[in-house]
Amino acid sequence: MIRILVADDHALVRESIRALLANQGDMEIVATAGDGNEAVQLAMFHQPDVVVMDISMPNMDGIHATELIRQAQDAINIVILSMHVNAALVQQAMRMGARGYVLKRRATDELPEAVRAAYNGELFLSPAIPSSFLPR
Secondary structure, three states, X not given: OEXXXXXOOOHHHHHHHHHHHHOOOOEEEEEEEOOXXXXXXXXXXXXXXXXXXXXXXXXXXXXXXXXXXXXXXXXXXXXXXXXXXXXXXHXXXXXXXXXXXXXXXXXXXXXXXXXXXXXXXXXXXXXXXXXXXXXX
């Protein structure tokens, strides 16, 4: 089973992601967080295999939370979930150690695949995001 922490500041989104991933058969949700600070704390406590991290959250954004988690626990893989198609954000997230970047509008189709890729140490980028957005 792939152990997952879901971090998003909107409860409805968190619960939708939880339902989507929990129904995959090979994934279990070990915790959910409503902001970046909570995501970091819960990641350290639960040691999930993958964190699904919203980029825009209060108290600490998902990119900074990604950086802190990856610095403390390199084995935790992070998939960014965002509504933003922005080269600077994609590059920054990848530089901080994210293994994937999924657009919220494509999450139903792409998020399970992105989680599996991250779990296997592979990079996943939503097909709607140009590969030129990756850091060089």
